[in-house]
Amino acid sequence: MLRPVRLLVSAAAAAAVVGLIAAPAGADGPGTSCPPGVLDCDVISGGGKPPAPGTGGGDDGGSGGGGGGGSAGSVTCTAAGKKVPCFREDLGWFNASDNCYWEVADPQPTAADKDYVTATTGAPDDWKPGDGRFYNVTCPDAPIAGGLMWRQTPPPGLGGGPDLAALAQEAVTKMRLLGADVGIAPKAGGKGGSVGLPVWVWNQEGARTTGPATASATALGVTVTATATVKNVAWDFGNGTTVSCPFPGKPYVSSYGAQVPDKGRGQCGFAGYHQSGNYTVNATTTWAVHWAGGGQQGDLTTTRASEVQIRIGEVQVVGQ
Template identity: 80%
Template structure:
């Protein structure tokens, strides 16, 4: 917007207006300023609350899943027919809840984000959605497959040998409130792919 600190000398009623200019997240010099035309998005009714909610989400610096997986990357790998376990390491920025606020024109919007679910893509058209972080695999589980009913996440296993890339996409649910209003939005974050190796089951005979 083109603006000055005062109206031009030939100003007359109805010729432009004064605006108290503020920018969320950045200091603004000048304060009350005159402009021939209203600034973009100005409606005279206060700040854009949805935009403030988005700014609050940006401040959270949300991440995708902090991937835990068994068989572990770099190990000798798993075997055909054995289950693959996955989990999301718990922290505010990977699972939530995490909150942040943004303010403009004296109005503050506070948003809180929580993970709605993580979609795990195991390749070859195999994927699973888990609405919880999952639980780390323990050696005591042996060949036990993950059980969603127990908060575990993964799948029954690959049918062919090879190297597979496992990807995770996290969907965050965000609720915001402020300025006498509230609303909800979603945002997604991807994690870097993790490679695992699947081999044949080795049987030792007599």
């Protein structure tokens, strides 16, 4: 479907460039990079509606606790403090630097249109076909500001400018998030506990183990700031028992005796092993990260892993 572009031009100029003042929703693709704020996209040929942003995962490159993966979560764009669609099928991609939507014009100007485009679109006087690219620009809050525009490089939101999602990942890397700093009773690596006695676990608190941790990354004058907090720790006790705790847990103290950890009281663990032996206790920490910058914000997750070894013996009976 053809969509007219709003241009303030004379009748003569309009007649000379009738092929330039209308553009279909589809146009040539802007390049081979995902738009900022989109962690997972498919590069397409043609400027129609791209596939919906996915929730792709990936290692964010952070260190500590055995590494981990991540997922994109949600991404939003904002204009004047209000959320707006990052993509509109009828307008194209949102450019946070000017609060306008941009899409590649189709058809692109030809040599016969040089006088018009150099006079009205910002193209240089020595412009030649193939030099830069022309875009249909629509500014919902300032309609007169839109029109046919020329750029040597793609605008932010169309593969140009910094990749905000990549900056968010860079900020996460700077945090050097860790897996759980495992506290456990019976004590790891010691004489161990006994069959039938409860096992307590906790994540010792710190900026890199429980959060909140904050870091920023900057590129091309745009800064993205990310804040990470632990969403939960999934504990695998090596005997088929798993427990997920959305809190650090409370360290065991002798006054608890043989009390089984109670999640309702912020305690984490389980009732105990049924067989003696050596067990590996794995802790997988899920970090929730919120980032904002460049007129966009989003949420992602990343994980870190850690483990400890414990020994469980048989209950000793006096007189045996």
